[in-house]
Amino acid sequence: MRGIVDKVANEVFASRPRVPFAFGTMIELPRAAVRANELAEVAEFFSFGTNDLTQCTMGLSRDDAGKFLPAYVESGILAKDPFVTIDVDGVGELVKLAVERGRATKKNLKLGVCGEHGVDPDSIRFFREARLDYVSCSPFRVTIARLASAQAEVHARKGRTSSSGTA
Numbered sequence: 001m002r003g004i005v006d007k008v009a010n011e012v013f014a015s016r017p018r019v020p021f022a023f024g025t026m027i028e029l030p031r032a033a034v035r036a037n038e039l040a041e042v043a044e045f046f047s048f049g050t051n052d053l054t055q056c057t058m059g060l061s062r063d064d065a066g067k068f069l070p071a072y073v074e075s076g077i078l079a080k081d082p083f084v085t086i087d088v089d090g091v092g093e094l095v096k097l098a099v100e101r102g103r104a105t106k107k108n109l110k111l112g113v114c115g116e117h118g119v120d121p122d123s124i125r126f127f128r129e130a131r132l133d134y135v136s137c138s139p140f141r142v143t144i145a146r147l148a149s150a151q152a153e154v155h156a157r158k159g160r161t162s163s164s165g166t167a
Contacts, residue, residue: 002042026114027098028052036098040105047136048095050115050123054082057091083116086123096130103131112136121148128152 002023009021024045027033033053036046055062060069062083072078078087086092095113102109111132117123118135124145127135137145 022110024110026052027095029056030094033094033098034101036101037105040102040109043102043106043109045110045112046098046102048098048111048113048115048132050086050091050095050113050117051083052115053094054087054091054117057094058082058087080122085120086117086126088126092126092130095127095132099130099132110134119145119148121151124148125152125155128156 005023013019022044024043024047025032025039026049027036027039027046028049030053032039039046051062054060060082065083069078069081069083073081082091086095099111102111112134113123113127113132114136116137117127118137119141124135125148128149135145135149
């Protein structure tokens with residue numbers, strides 16, 4: 001795919017002003033997370049599609065899960081709705097694995113998240129700890145995401161201060 005995109009871009013930009021763009025991929029399937037080292041050979045960024053990654057990893061359909069997830073949370077089967085707050089132990093492990101493998105191949109790989117988890121404060125804290133560069137969300141939720149991102153940064157700096165004595 002990279003070869004096709006580069007070829008078409010060169011053809012287009014031969015007759016028009018060049019505009020900057022980056023080539024990357026959505027990580028929405030467990031296999032993509034596991035093979036992140038290979039994807040990073042050609043990608044300049046990964047965007048984790050956490051809604052789809054959650055569906056595929058947990059074997060749940062968002063369309064159907066609304067009928068039974070509240071009961072799962074209420075009874076303690078799940079701590080939180082995994083479509084609201086990232087499932088750190090399952091989906092989160094795949095994100096961390098992809099980050100590790102992707103950056104082992106390409107140190108400057110840009111990493112972000114796209115989906116509803118991008119506005120959840122607990123998820124944003126996890127994404128910061130996992131070393132993602134950005135979160136993406138719908139425009140009307142940007143304020144919430146910015147506040148949660150700032151809180152995650154403050155939380156992380158407090159952790160560094162209390163454990164090492166310096167900020």
